[in-house]
Amino acid sequence: MGIAPSSRCRPAAQFQMVAQAKKARKETSLDTTEPGPEGRKAPTRKPRADSVRNRERLLDTARQVFAAGGSGASLEAVAKGAGVGIGTLYRHFPTREALFQAVYEREVDELVTLAETISEGVDAVTAMRRWLHGLVRMVATKRGMLTALEPALESSQPLFSNSTARLLQAAGVLLQRGVADGMIRDDVSGEDMMRAVLGICYAKQDDGWQARTILLLDVFVDGLASRR
Amino acid sequence: MGIAPSSRCRPAAQFQMVAQAKKARKETSLDTTEPGPEGRKAPTRKPRADSVRNRERLLDTARQVFAAGGSGASLEAVAKGAGVGIGTLYRHFPTREALFQAVYEREVDELVTLAETISEGVDAVTAMRRWLHGLVRMVATKRGMLTALEPALESSQPLFSNSTARLLQAAGVLLQRGVADGMIRDDVSGEDMMRAVLGICYAKQDDGWQARTILLLDVFVDGLASRR
DNA sequence: TTGCTAAACGGAGGGACCCTCCGTATATTA
DNA sequence: TAATATACGGAGGGTCCCTCCGTTTAGCAA
Numbered sequence: 001m002g003i004a005p006s007s008r009c010r011p012a013a014q015f016q017m018v019a020q021a022k023k024a025r026k027e028t029s030l031d032t033t034e035p036g037p038e039g040r041k042a043p044t045r046k047p048r049a050d051s052v053r054n055r056e057r058l059l060d061t062a063r064q065v066f067a068a069g070g071s072g073a074s075l076e077a078v079a080k081g082a083g084v085g086i087g088t089l090y091r092h093f094p095t096r097e098a099l100f101q102a103v104y105e106r107e108v109d110e111l112v113t114l115a116e117t118i119s120e121g122v123d124a125v126t127a128m129r130r131w132l133h134g135l136v137r138m139v140a141t142k143r144g145m146l147t148a149l150e151p152a153l154e155s156s157q158p159l160f161s162n163s164t165a166r167l168l169q170a171a172g173v174l175l176q177r178g179v180a181d182g183m184i185r186d187d188v189s190g191e192d193m194m195r196a197v198l199g200i201c202y203a204k205q206d207d208g209w210q211a212r213t214i215l216l217l218d219v220f221v222d223g224l225a226s227r228r
Numbered sequence: 229m230g231i232a233p234s235s236r237c238r239p240a241a242q243f244q245m246v247a248q249a250k251k252a253r254k255e256t257s258l259d260t261t262e263p264g265p266e267g268r269k270a271p272t273r274k275p276r277a278d279s280v281r282n283r284e285r286l287l288d289t290a291r292q293v294f295a296a297g298g299s300g301a302s303l304e305a306v307a308k309g310a311g312v313g314i315g316t317l318y319r320h321f322p323t324r325e326a327l328f329q330a331v332y333e334r335e336v337d338e339l340v341t342l343a344e345t346i347s348e349g350v351d352a353v354t355a356m357r358r359w360l361h362g363l364v365r366m367v368a369t370k371r372g373m374l375t376a377l378e379p380a381l382e383s384s385q386p387l388f389s390n391s392t393a394r395l396l397q398a399a400g401v402l403l404q405r406g407v408a409d410g411m412i413r414d415d416v417s418g419e420d421m422m423r424a425v426l427g428i429c430y431a432k433q434d435d436g437w438q439a440r441t442i443l444l445l446d447v448f449v450d451g452l453a454s455r456r
Numbered sequence: 457t458t459g460c461t462a463a464a465c466g467g468a469g470g471g472a473c474c475c476t477c478c479g480t481a482t483a484t485t486a
Numbered sequence: 487t488a489a490t491a492t493a494c495g496g497a498g499g500g501t502c503c504c505t506c507c508g509t510t511t512a513g514c515a516a
Contacts, residue, residue, distance in 0.1 A: 048483050051493060074473065085495030090475065188447060196444045199427030216424045219416060223451030276512055279464060302502060313466030318504065458516085465510065474501080481494070486487100 057082040108163040115170035124178030285310040336391040343398035352406030360445045
């Protein structure tokens with residue numbers, strides 16, 4: 001019910017999370033090509049098949065559950081939907097954030113790809129505008145996406161996740177193009193911009209939502225493009 | 229954790245709230261000069277002293293608790309802090325929102341007053357810029373304020389609260405001045421603007437927060453001021 | 457003052473979730 | 487096939503939500 005679909009908060013849990021966040025890390029980055037900084041002692045076993053399968057199921061289910069119910073959706077519902085115990089869910093994704101991150105990594109990928117392809121043969125401001133329109137369209141389609149992008153703005157994590165960094169960088173590149181051409185002011189960073197953009201995207205998605213949001217983003221881009 | 233300090237959501241509670249929202253109304257508007265549309269039958273009793281006192285205490289405590297912990301803060305903490313039972317809290321403020329609304333009505337008052345006084349003798353765009361800077365300063369001071377303003381963007385309520393309406397109107401008036409002078413585009417409503425502005429104000433409040441936010445709002449205002 | 461009674465109080469209680477812990481089950485490997 | 491490193495599941499303790507109802511008390515009239 002918050003400003004996003006149902007979204008937000010999670011009362012006092014955050015205090016425990018602080019303590020917990022550390023021992024998380026490990027399992028989350030299962031796919032980052034990281035053969036191990038320390039030379040593995042034993043020639044580690046192959047990961048168990050059921051583990052891999054469950055992880056996949058959890059991700060699939062989480063995607064659906066979050067899309068339907070916002071980030072506030074129950075983790076227990078995700079576990080049940082995936083047909084695994086709650087313990088299994090927590091083992092794979094020690095924090096709520098870890099799960100989000102894993103689920104929506106792909107969404108971010110789409111955005112990054114879009115940023116790369118969209119700027120072909122148009123001026124920087126137009127490219128920026130198109131990218132943001134694309135972003136709105138994607139957010140409109142998959143309501144969970146905003147939730148996923150939210151952590152991109154969290155400065156709490158010491159060094160943000162891979163996909164966050166890539167997202168911010170994609171924004172930064174688009175900005176830079178404009179700056180280089182003298183079409184966009186140079187005092188706004190990719191992070192700044194994404195904060196404003198995602199902020200504008202929040203809010204209840206009622207009828208005219210998409211059109212209004214695009215208008216507001218255009219206004220913002222106009223502001224970016226106004227030299228002063 | 230959310231984008232706001234701790235903020236947001238309230239898992240599944242919202243379902244019950246739907247059913248509950250109706251019987252709320254009444255007590256909340258205790259101070260709106262409303263002598264009663266229907267002629268009172270019996271010459272109603274004077275409200276009990278303890279009731280008035282408790283209501284006041286709850287508001288005071290809630291102000292502090294929300295400021296410290298965001299809107300996600302426990303209502304039970306508020307009740308305990310005020311030295312009353314949880315039941316008493318719920319009798320006075322049947323929904324979480326009712327409590328917010330009552331607590332922050334005054335904050336909105338400040339904003340509205342600011343909007344009225346700030347536009348003395350300056351052009352419309354400058355007035356708008358100053359008002360937004362003032363808003364950021366206020367948000368920075370009282371962290372709970374954003375939480376309070378959030379419902380301003382909820383289109384869920386059939387007709388929004390009094391203070392919400394006044395806030396949006398204040399924004400609208402500032403906009404109109406600029407439109408009349410031809411300095412501000414005419415296709416953005418007060419509601420649109422507040423959505424963008426409050427959206428931009430969200431996000432973790434880390435060190436450079438205030439300065440960055442002001443920059444982003446300036447960019448937005450530049451966008452508003454660019455005729456096209 | 458004293459009683460009466462409407463109004464207000466408080467907190468137990470049933471639910472939903474959160475996250476942890478640990479005994480049990482099983483996929484890999486030898 | 488046996489040994490064992492891994493993974494599984496869910497009970498359990500905790501927080502918070504909101505409702506319900508027996509108890510207390512402030513206003514008012516006698």
